[in-house]
Amino acid sequence: MNQDPFKIKSSLKTESGTYDYWSLEKLQQSGKNIKKLPFSIRILLENALRNFDDFSITKEHLNTLLNWKPEPSDEDIPYKPARVLMQDFTGVPAVVDIASLRSEAKRKGKDPGMINPLIPVDLVIDHSVQVDYFGTNYSYQRNVEVEYERNAERYQFLKWAQKSFDNFSVVPPGMGICHQVNLEYLAQGVILRDGKVFPDTLVGTDSHTPMVNGIGVVGWGVGGIEAEAALLGQPIFFIMPEVVGLKLTGKLPAGTTATDMVLTITELLRKHGVVGKFVEVYGPGLDNLSVPDRATISNMSPEFGCTVTYFPIDDRTLDYMGKTNRSKDQIKLVEDYCKANMLWRKDEELIQYSSVVELDLGTVEATVSGPKRPQDKILVRNFKPKFEELLQAVHGREYIPIDKREEVARFVEEGGGQTEDQSHEKAPAETEIKTKIKNGLKSVSVKLHNEKFELYDGSIVIAAITSCTNTSNPSVMLGAGLVARKARQLGLDVKPWVKTSLAPGSKVVTDYLEKSELLEDLEALKFHTVGYGCTSCIGNSGPLPRHIAQAVEDNDLVVASVLSGNRNFEARVHPQVKMNYLMSPMLVVVYAIAGRVDVDLYNEPLGYDPNLEPVYMEDIWPTNEEIAEVARKVLTPDDYQKNYGEIFEGNDIWRELQSGEGEIYPWDESSTYIKEAPFFKGISVDVPDAKDIVNARVLLKLGDSITTDHISPAGSFRPDTPAGKYLVGRGVERPDFNSYGSRRGNDEVMVRGTFANVRIKNQLSTQEGGFTKYIPDDEEMSVFDASQKYQLSGTPLIVLAGKEYGSGSSRDWAAKGTNLLGIKAVVAESYERIHRSNLVGMGVLPLQFQKGESAEILGLTGFEEFSILGIENGLKAGQIFDAKAVTKDGKEIDFKVKSRLDSEVEIAYYKHGGILNYVLRDFLKD
Known part of the structure; x- marks a missing residue:
């Protein structure tokens, strides 16, 4: 290990000491044209040079990287990440696998304690919180309690792993989303280890791991299988990627958000075709983007289809590191190393890319995406007619304008359409109404206690400010709070059929929302904090209120969700919700007030104030200056120091949680959560022959x-499914099913799912x-x-x-x-x-x-x-x-x-x- 075939190992003198590093500058001086290589390829090259052993990483691999060309290649290259990031849905089965490897090793007479992660692994428990309670000040506490009730066995298993495995740490539940924790705390830009300094690199067991590309760290999502191999010392091999240059110019227009920008880029890159490729961002437009803006783009790499969306380290990166409480020594080390080793953003015009896609940020408009793919971009100004088109094309229902719905409802209530069809004798208007009843948009009257309202196709039943994509960006979160404040001042409220939720990606968000007093405004509109973790994006929306769920189910309504997330695939957000739209947190609040997606936000009022004056979106939309002013007042490094200083401690429930001891996990055959993996039991020492x-x-x-x-699937499942029947057969009641995602430690449940x-x-x-x-x-x-x-x-x-x-x-x-x-x-x-x-x-x-x-x-x-x-x-x-x-x-x-x-x-x-x-x-x- 650490051979040096090109004789480029050098010493970097810094204020904190002198460290070894593998110099790309020396390669440049020796005649290798490193300046033409994209920054992401330079980092892969450094990785291979530093880990070269002429066995798993060979001279052929080094030459492949040195001779990177813009054209497609079929040559494979190695990658040994510096660390691994996991979340609990994918982390639990990975830990089950490693524990199962230990069990089989012991059965084979080997020392099981020798099987450990060889590089640091951080597992963040963030995927198990579910929105069972919402819209109240006790929602967060109740959801946490239910989360522990459902997942105590899984969490005990993870505590055992933390004690039993070397190089393995666990961030307890309720502390944040893994990608935001990675961006704000775990990522260092440059790593100092064993006297060597090198780029921070990682793989994560979640597809949105590339979010950290926004801070200049190369990392991408892999399955738990690849991550396990990496943490056990195996290089990850993949085909040399093409690198698409995304050239940004201009700046975002007033009134648009980073979310509008990333949804625009999603459609742009999907059309260009970047599946399996790297994307690297450059151009003067970068100077107008903060690191949270950049991370918003990088986060949605899997929605683009690419492996990474990389932003080189520059002054903006260092500024963000300072604001998020990285130490001065660390920030200086990042600057010194990157400038010494050709990893600082400069000379962009010399880089060769496989292809280039350009976007003038000044052309971005308010945008949503849906109803079932992130790349299906819809401009907000076209949203209403697009909904009408989809309702007809996908669901076979004719759209009825809102001003005609009372007429149709009254006709039905008076018995119209219930008699024999004699439409040839009816007036044309009456015939039209009967046709609309038969083929048109559905509606149902819902009554609960003293409250009565109409639910229609297109009604919004879930409005979630959620997901690492946007909750890591203070501008859109503070913007959402300002929208809520202005709406509240004008007497507006969210509609009673909308299930609202606020799930920040870290507790830092709560701190700055509280300091700005905007949390009070969000809560006044029932956007109470429901947890710190992934919720609606991964199907953890929780059940709809019973009266809403029954109305949707009994009448086959095509209802909608609006969420500030990244995923809106079929049945993902909620199995009863057929239309799901991604948008900024600010628009989530706006649409929750409107209560329906078939609204023209530019020309129709959201509602009326107490004096029956119409209130439009423009009346409650904050200016960029207003958002920036609040941000200047409330964002400080102290918030990051406070929250991340106690991130591994967890709450009282976590600290009191009991877990086993020892090198071998004590498998419980009766467990429906944790079960020894079947893949390794009785494995032969010799490799079997491949067969046709x-x-x-x-x-x-x-x-x-x-x-x-x-x-x-990751969401809920019914008792009549194979997985449900399996659990019922083992005495598990329906309320205790939890989700597929939470059951990933049990192969019997997962194979049935x-x-x-x-x-x-x-x-x-x-x-x-x-x-x-x-x-x-x-x-x-x-x-x-x-x-x-x-x-x-x-x-x-x-x-x-x-x-x-x-x-x-x-x-x-x-x-x-x-x-x-x-x-x-x-x-x-x-x-x-x-x-x-x-x-x-x-x-x-x-x-x-x-x-x-x-x-x-x-x-x-x-x-x-x-x-x-x-x-x-x-x-x-x-x-x-x-x-x-x-x-x-x-x-x-x-x-x-x-x-x-x-x-x-x-x-x-x-x-x-x-x-x-x-x-x-x-x-x-x-």
Whole structure:
């Protein structure tokens, strides 16, 4: 380790001492053109140079990085991050895996205590809080109490891990969202370790890890599988990325927000095509963006489809570090190192990019995105007609203007449309009303106690100020508070059918909202703090109030949510909410007041003051100067010092939580939360031979844009699902089900939840949801039940899919569950990066149709028998295999598929049956 083939190891003299570093400047002086390399590639190069051992990281890898070119490459490169970030949904199964590795090592006669993280791991418990209580000053405390009741066993397990593992720390519940904690506290820009100084780099078990790119730190989201390999000392290998330059010019117009900007960029980069690529931001527009603005952009890298969205370190970075209470010594070290090692933002015009996308920030307008993809941008001025269009096109309902709804409702109430249809004898207006009743927008009258109101298609039932994307940005959070203040002063309130919530990403947000007295205004509009963690973005919205839920369910209403988040996939925010829109925290407050999405904010009033004067959005929208003035008064480093000085302590419940001791976790067979992983039990020391896939059946045939939410849901589930039946069979009551995400430490629950999303559309089934057809008997059943029958008969399974398979969050259970269902291969038109890697990491073969081909073009129905031939003849990266589908009547369809094992290391992982099997066998042999 730490060989130096180019003789560039140098000494950096700083005010705090002299440290070793690997000098890119020396490479430049030796004739290597480092100045043309994007900054993100320079950091990967430094990483490989410093970790070079001529075994896992070779001279060929170094030359690949040194000779980076803008064109696409099929060469793989290594990456050894300096640290790992985890959240509890993905962290619990990762810790279960490591504990399971220890158990198997002990059974094999090895010392289990030798299995530890080799680099620092920070796990932030932030994904388990659920919005059960809202709109009151006791909401936060009640939600915390319920969170501990539901998750005590998981938290005890994590406390055991913190005591048992080296290099492993846990941030207790209620302290913040992992990405915001990373940005504000954990990220250092430059790391000093063992007398060496080098760039801060990481991987995180959450797809929004790139948020930290905004502070100049290279890091991205991986599945728990890759993260486990990294923390166990394995390099992460991936194909040399193209780097797209995002050139920003100008500045945001008055009245627009960082959220409007990032939703604009999401659509722009999705259209350009950045899947699997790096994006690096440059241009004069950077000088007009704060680090929180930059982090807002970087946070949504997975929504763009790229791996990172990197902002080089500059004076703005140092200024932010000072404001967030990094030490003066640390800030000076960052400056000295980056300037000495060609990592300081300058000479941008010399850098070569694979392609360039330009955006004049001055063209950004108020924007929302939805109703089910973050890239589906809608300008606020076009939102109302777009809703009308979607209601008709997607849900088959004609839009009824608000001024006509009373007429329709009155007609129904008086019995119109209830008699026999004699429309030819009716007046034209009456005929039109009857048609609208039959085909039009639905409404229902709701009464609770003395309150009565009408719910319509388009009514907003959830308004959530949530997510690391925006709650880390003081400008939009203070802006939301000012909107609430102005609305309150004019006598406006949110509508009674709207479930409101405020879930900041750190307690610092609460401090500055309290100091500015804006928290009082938000709470007056029922935006009370419900917790510090991920809520609506990941499906932890909690239940709708009973009367609202019943009205929506009984009348099949197409209701909406508005949230300041990053994810709005189908059934993700809430299973009863079919339209979900991303927007700034400020617009969340505005729409909560309006109570519906079909409102023209520029021309229609939000409501009326006590004197019946109309109040418009412009009346309550703060100026940039107002926001900046409040920010100057309330933002101080002291808030960061206070909150992060006690971040590992937790509350009284955490401190009193009991946990076990010892190197081996005491697995409880009766547990429905924590269960030893089945992947390593009885593992052979020798590597099994790779085999062809012969006479396989299709378990699911899917379309485009299948997300990891479709594959491995994170939200709630019902008692009549396979996972629900499993828990009921073990005495778990429905209120104690918790969520799929919280059950990720139990493979029995998770395998039953794989492909169980209520909105997934399997083309083999006549039903929406987690159903398929067991082909031999022509019988429809759950995906899990069918997989069990196939596995009993020894039938291998495959999945057929379209474009962008596996987009969305970095869920390792989307791959683990695929493995446990007996699926040997996925054949798709294209993949999103993380899920493809996770499939390899679980020993599932990712295959790709030839360019221009698909299941539809080849005439594949999914009811054929499939064979993939050539696997057992020796594997190569990007290999082309022969595939054959045989129909029921014996007709053969021959075609080719490309292996998406993209490197020799991935081939090794696949042969071993997964990356952790590879690591364990290496340990057992050593």
